[in-house]
Amino acid sequence: MFFAAALAQRGIDVVVFDKRSRAHRHSRAIGIHPPSLAALGRLGVLDEIVVAGVRIDRGVLRIHGRERARLDFASTGAQLPFVVSLPQLETERILRTRLAELAPDALRTGVEVLRVGREAASVRLDLGGGLPSVRARMAVGADGLSGVVAAALGQRGAGRSYPYRYLMGDFADATGDGALAVLHLHPSGIVESFPLPAGRRRWVTHLPAGVGDESADAALLARLIAERIAPEAAPDPATATMSSAFGVRRRILSRMASDDGRLAVIGDAAHEVSPIGGQGMNLGWLDADALAERMPALLAALGSPPHDAASPLADLGRARLRSARAAARISEFNMTMGRPTSAAGFALRRAVVATASLPPLGRTLARAFTMHDR
Numbered sequence: 001m002f003f004a005a006a007l008a009q010r011g012i013d014v015v016v017f018d019k020r021s022r023a024h025r026h027s028r029a030i031g032i033h034p035p036s037l038a039a040l041g042r043l044g045v046l047d048e049i050v051v052a053g054v055r056i057d058r059g060v061l062r063i064h065g066r067e068r069a070r071l072d073f074a075s076t077g078a079q080l081p082f083v084v085s086l087p088q089l090e091t092e093r094i095l096r097t098r099l100a101e102l103a104p105d106a107l108r109t110g111v112e113v114l115r116v117g118r119e120a121a122s123v124r125l126d127l128g129g130g131l132p133s134v135r136a137r138m139a140v141g142a143d144g145l146s147g148v149v150a151a152a153l154g155q156r157g158a159g160r161s162y163p164y165r166y167l168m169g170d171f172a173d174a175t176g177d178g179a180l181a182v183l184h185l186h187p188s189g190i191v192e193s194f195p196l197p198a199g200r201r202r203w204v205t206h207l208p209a210g211v212g213d214e215s216a217d218a219a220l221l222a223r224l225i226a227e228r229i230a231p232e233a234a235p236d237p238a239t240a241t242m243s244s245a246f247g248v249r250r251r252i253l254s255r256m257a258s259d260d261g262r263l264a265v266i267g268d269a270a271h272e273v274s275p276i277g278g279q280g281m282n283l284g285w286l287d288a289d290a291l292a293e294r295m296p297a298l299l300a301a302l303g304s305p306p307h308d309a310a311s312p313l314a315d316l317g318r319a320r321l322r323s324a325r326a327a328a329r330i331s332e333f334n335m336t337m338g339r340p341t342s343a344a345g346f347a348l349r350r351a352v353v354a355t356a357s358l359p360p361l362g363r364t365l366a367r368a369f370t371m372h373d374r
């Protein structure tokens, strides 16, 4: 929807097929980072996002309740030096509304793209539900992990599952931490907590090995928080509006576009990174923002000899995949710092935290966590 709205802003005809006919039940992403805020500004929805969300200016890291490090996002030098927390459901609603303003008939929900085929001077999309195929000058897959467009590109992507599972849930916020993002380090596993709008808070923690999805609920999350921080820190399970367990994976394609420039993939379709780091949704928007900006020139070059059409797109793809690999490294650092460890391992982690809180490194980390220069 971000990409389609950005194309419509440039006067480019666009149709979006989404096999879902209603929104996800659960909100996944919440953190919107400074480069995405700037991109949302170009799309004309920044004010709405900022008003609807919670502005986070800093994050702190605590060990046994004591603050050990602080990341100040003002130190990043970003034009909008803060993170906005807003449930993805709400962000998607805002983007859907913006797309409807710019191109009222663009979004076709409940329509599955079964296959993407090539024709001499176009791409053909075969649709489900007995609908006739459609042809377009170019097809861009923002189809997440399903990979219909990636398959047409001949790309599967190198992937791996990490041996970690996490439990997350949204609760009424009784912490008194307001708009602070807080990471609690504990030898049994990290606990993360982030503000949400309307006096709520998202909690995420490392799930002990052997816990099945059926017992990974809000009560277990509250119990793990009590054990890893303090009994009085635990949220009230009766106030939970969502809880869910999830595993984490990494899968990054080796290229994002076809040689003739007619097919491209963006977002999770091109790169799935672990949510522990909170950058997946943001990466997809930044792909979309960068691709939309170059789209008039790319469309004009279609049909020229392949190298003319493909080079700018191939360069863009390489740059975006570099960003995805950087995001994957950040999430791997977070997962390593947050997994269960021995007393000796925890002592080492404390030393890393002490170093990270020194001003020059603190600024570098704040930039990395807020996707500076992505």
Ligand SMILES: Cc1cc2nc3c(=O)[nH]c(=O)nc-3n(C[C@H](O)[C@H](O)[C@H](O)COP(=O)(O)OP(=O)(O)OC[C@H]3O[C@@H](n4cnc5c(N)ncnc54)[C@H](O)[C@@H]3O)c2cc1C
Pocket (backbone or CB within 6 Å): 017, 018, 019, 020, 028, 029, 030, 031, 088, 111, 112, 113, 114, 142, 143, 144, 145, 146, 147, 148, 168, 246, 266, 267, 268, 269, 275, 277, 278, 279, 280, 281, 282, 283, 284
């Ligand atoms: C628990 C969790 C927490 C997360 N937290 C964060 C966070 O804090 N910050 C962050 O940046 N990211 C986070 N993420 C990642 C983020 O949710 C994803 O990166 C983001 O949703 C990817 O967006 P997308 O549009 O690329 O793909 P998706 O959101 O997967 O959307 C793909 C769309 O394509 C449609 N589709 C698929 N196949 C077809 C087809 N064949 N035909 C038609 N339509 C099709 C689907 O219906 C869907 O609407 C989190 C993820 C999880 C699981």
